[in-house]
Amino acid sequence: MKPAKFLAPSPQPLSREGRGALSGDAITMGADFLQFLVSGITVGAIYALAGLGFAIIYNASTVINFAQGEFIMIGGMSASTLTAAGVPLPLAILAGCAVAMLGGVLLAKFAIEKARNASVVTLIIITIGASIFLRGLAEVVWGKEFHQLASFSGDTPILLLGAAILPQSLWVVGVALVLILVIGFFFTRTLAGKAMLATSYNRLAAQLVGVNVRKVVLAAFALSAALGAVGGAVVTPITFSSSEMGIMLGLKGFTAAVLGGLGNGLGAVVGGLIVGIAEALSAGYLSSAYKDAVAFVIILLVLVFMPNGLFGKRGTERV
Amino acid sequence: MLLEISGINTHYGRIHALKSVDLVVNEGELVALVGANGAGKTTLLRTLSGVQNATSGTIKFEGVDITRMTPHQRVAEGILQVPEGRQLFGPLSVEDNLRLGAYRRGGKPNDDIERMYASFPILKQKRHQPAGTLSGGQQQMVAIARALMAHPRLLLLDEPSMGLAPLLVGEIFNAVQGLKQQGTTIFLVEQNAYAALAIADRGYVLETGEVTLHDTGEALLASDRVKQAYLGL
Numbered sequence: 001m002k003p004a005k006f007l008a009p010s011p012q013p014l015s016r017e018g019r020g021a022l023s024g025d026a027i028t029m030g031a032d033f034l035q036f037l038v039s040g041i042t043v044g045a046i047y048a049l050a051g052l053g054f055a056i057i058y059n060a061s062t063v064i065n066f067a068q069g070e071f072i073m074i075g076g077m078s079a080s081t082l083t084a085a086g087v088p089l090p091l092a093i094l095a096g097c098a099v100a101m102l103g104g105v106l107l108a109k110f111a112i113e114k115a116r117n118a119s120v121v122t123l124i125i126i127t128i129g130a131s132i133f134l135r136g137l138a139e140v141v142w143g144k145e146f147h148q149l150a151s152f153s154g155d156t157p158i159l160l161l162g163a164a165i166l167p168q169s170l171w172v173v174g175v176a177l178v179l180i181l182v183i184g185f186f187f188t189r190t191l192a193g194k195a196m197l198a199t200s201y202n203r204l205a206a207q208l209v210g211v212n213v214r215k216v217v218l219a220a221f222a223l224s225a226a227l228g229a230v231g232g233a234v235v236t237p238i239t240f241s242s243s244e245m246g247i248m249l250g251l252k253g254f255t256a257a258v259l260g261g262l263g264n265g266l267g268a269v270v271g272g273l274i275v276g277i278a279e280a281l282s283a284g285y286l287s288s289a290y291k292d293a294v295a296f297v298i299i300l301l302v303l304v305f306m307p308n309g310l311f312g313k314r315g316t317e318r319v
Numbered sequence: 320m321l322l323e324i325s326g327i328n329t330h331y332g333r334i335h336a337l338k339s340v341d342l343v344v345n346e347g348e349l350v351a352l353v354g355a356n357g358a359g360k361t362t363l364l365r366t367l368s369g370v371q372n373a374t375s376g377t378i379k380f381e382g383v384d385i386t387r388m389t390p391h392q393r394v395a396e397g398i399l400q401v402p403e404g405r406q407l408f409g410p411l412s413v414e415d416n417l418r419l420g421a422y423r424r425g426g427k428p429n430d431d432i433e434r435m436y437a438s439f440p441i442l443k444q445k446r447h448q449p450a451g452t453l454s455g456g457q458q459q460m461v462a463i464a465r466a467l468m469a470h471p472r473l474l475l476l477d478e479p480s481m482g483l484a485p486l487l488v489g490e491i492f493n494a495v496q497g498l499k500q501q502g503t504t505i506f507l508v509e510q511n512a513y514a515a516l517a518i519a520d521r522g523y524v525l526e527t528g529e530v531t532l533h534d535t536g537e538a539l540l541a542s543d544r545v546k547q548a549y550l551g552l
Contacts, residue, residue: 194418204406
């Protein structure tokens with residue numbers, strides 16, 4: 001059975017006693033809201049990382065990589081099982097990263113590259129196949145059960161205006177923020193990053209200035225896998241890890257990427273936060289039964305009303 | 320001989336786009352390839368840059384067989400193409416486009432960027448603007464400057480006058496001539512046969528994938544066949 005707090009940390013406002021001096025309905029409502037918001041931002045940060053992974057791969061190769069969630073799973077499972085086996089946490093995270101990156105590169109090299117003349121739909125189906133394969137492999141290696149990982153700096157909640165913030169939430173948000181900034185720096189300030197962007201804007205021209213576009217695709221898969229794996233490792237203390245954890249995380253990362261405008265990194269980050277917060281609020285105020293439906297309602301609304309997403313490609317091209 | 324193409328055949332599926340093409344470009348020359356739309360001019364350049372595979376034949380550059388090299392290896396060898404339709408990185412700034420031109424070469428390209436701004440002052444004004452927002456003529460300048468950033472041993476120009484106003488066409492051809500005078504070897508592909516042959520040392524005429532004529536630029540301009548077919552005289 002799935003634990004109730006699987007995927008999104010179900011918002012659990014503190015009990016009345018826990019709020020101590022802060023009482024009264026208005027404050028309670030405010031505290032509830034804050035609590036939901038914190039949960040939403042925490043899980044939203046993971047969706048943002050997953051969405052960013054979708055964006056990076058989509059830009060480099062126009063492939064929508066539905067194995068993105070499995071990179072998260074590999075990160076989470078490696079971190080939890082390796083630390084359980086006595087490996088220090090940072091090393092376990094790095095190892096998870098390495099395994100996910102290897103998986104990403106192998107996927108790109110032996111499945112995507114081989115089929116580079118295939119249609120987009122074929123490529124998407126290849127990635128779905130890869131995700132099922134990786135899930136199956138994980139089940140064989142790690143089993144079907146859930147794995148725990150101790151919080152990085154304890155479980156004593158930090159009280160803020162009546163909401164309880166788990167230290168691990170700060171880890172998740174902090175790590176995601178750092179990764180997003182690093183990625184932002186990479187794409188706007190380094191030649192290698194600009195070459196990757198250039199490949200997405202104009203593949204032919206990138207080839208003609210000497211960019212090895214096949215390497216760019218491999219790098220994109222490696223980068224996205226690393227982002228996913230680190231995200232999976234930091235979120236595992238809150239959600240536990242299992243071989244199945246990648247399905248929903250991947251789909252929600254996809255929702256984030258589509259909401260932000262496919263291929264737009266910043267959009268994916270904003271989209272991730274929106275999906276996470278919307279999910280936490282609806283779980284808190286409506287019912288946690290509908291939590292997973294929120295992302296899919298969002299994706300339908302986006303596809304119907306603004307198929308380019310929030311930050312869809314602007315028309316700066318002059319022909 | 321800097322570039323020696325012998326017996327090159329290229330196919331797009333079942334379409335035989337280049338039929339046993341032989342062509343030579345010597346160091347320091349400006350060689351023009353003229354021909355009608357669909358003659359295979361762009362295909363030849365794509366084959367030279369390696370973005371299209373030749374089915375048979377050989378391409379030698381400085382005596383080295385490059386027929387099977389990847390596009391980025393050929394850039395490293397010094398073969399740079401300014402593609403048809405300019406193909407800039409539209410959302411990236413003018414300066415980033417230039418910087419990427421020196422991608423294969425590595426190092427700090429700042430001196431070269433300043434050199435390009437000296438040759439094309441308008442680009443300095445627009446350096447931070449997305450390249451896609453520039454006018455057609457300015458975009459063509461960015462495309463040429465981007466290729467020059469790599470210090471090409473051989474510059475391939477595909478229809479640099481396409482879609483430009485007549486005044487700008489003259490300006491671009493002047494720039495091409497200037498490059499030749501600075502010692503750059505240029506292989507110029509053009510539909511605008513008159514302008515191209517007028518500045519070329521030698522010229523080739525391509526018709527439905529075959530080289531049908533080759534001679535000095537002057538002689539081709541004077542030949543009845545070229546006059547009739549391409550100059551409308």
